[in-house]
Amino acid sequence: MEWKEKIVIYRTADGQTSVNVRMDGDTVWLSQAQMAELFQKDRTVIGRHINNIYKEHELERETTCANFAHMGKDADQTYQTALYNLDVIISVGYRVKSQRGTQFRIWANRVLKDYLIKGYAVNKALTEQRYSELKQLVAVLGRTARSA
Numbered sequence: 007m008e009w010k011e012k013i014v015i016y017r018t019a020d021g022q023t024s025v026n027v028r029m030d031g032d033t034v035w036l037s038q039a040q041m042a043e044l045f046q047k048d049r050t051v052i053g054r055h056i057n058n059i060y061k062e063h064e065l066e067r068e069t070t071c072a073n074f075a076h077m078g079k080d081a082d083q084t085y086q087t088a089l090y091n092l093d094v095i096i097s098v099g100y101r102v103k104s105q106r107g108t109q110f111r112i113w114a115n116r117v118l119k120d121y122l123i124k125g126y127a128v129n130k131a132l133t134e135q136r137y138s139e140l141k142q143l144v145a146v147l148g149r150t151a152r153s154a
Contacts, residue, residue: 034092037087038052044110047104055102059098065093065094067144068093072095073088073089074086113139
């Protein structure tokens with residue numbers, strides 16, 4: 007997996023938790039350890055939630071999990087780390103019970119609501135603009151056809 011860009015996906019209001027992630031394609035990826043830090047839960051709890059997500063067929067492992075190879079501290083050994091995309095991060099965020107999990111859900115709901123409302127407004131304006139352009143084109147074509 008080739009990383010495109012480093013971004014911050016989430017920072018708590020008190021600034022105690024901030025998760026830096028890497029962007030690849032149209033999603034971000036975190037390890038179980040990073041999710042454990044994000045939600046302030048033990049990594050094994052995160053692993054259990056991820057296993058249940060796949061067991062319950064909420065998400066498919068093949069499209070939401072990728073292995074990332076990285077060098078050890080002494081650059082003498084290569085390690086594989088499983089990384090999970092934003093779909094898994096959000097699913098774990100809605101399952102985990104912690105104060106940070108609650109804060110994440112509030113944040114995710116706000117972002118989703120903003121996206122839906124603003125996205126609707128942008129799409130509505132774009133649709134109206136395209137409709138207006140189409141009406142103008144039909145009028146021009148109508149005049150052209152009559153004069154021919």
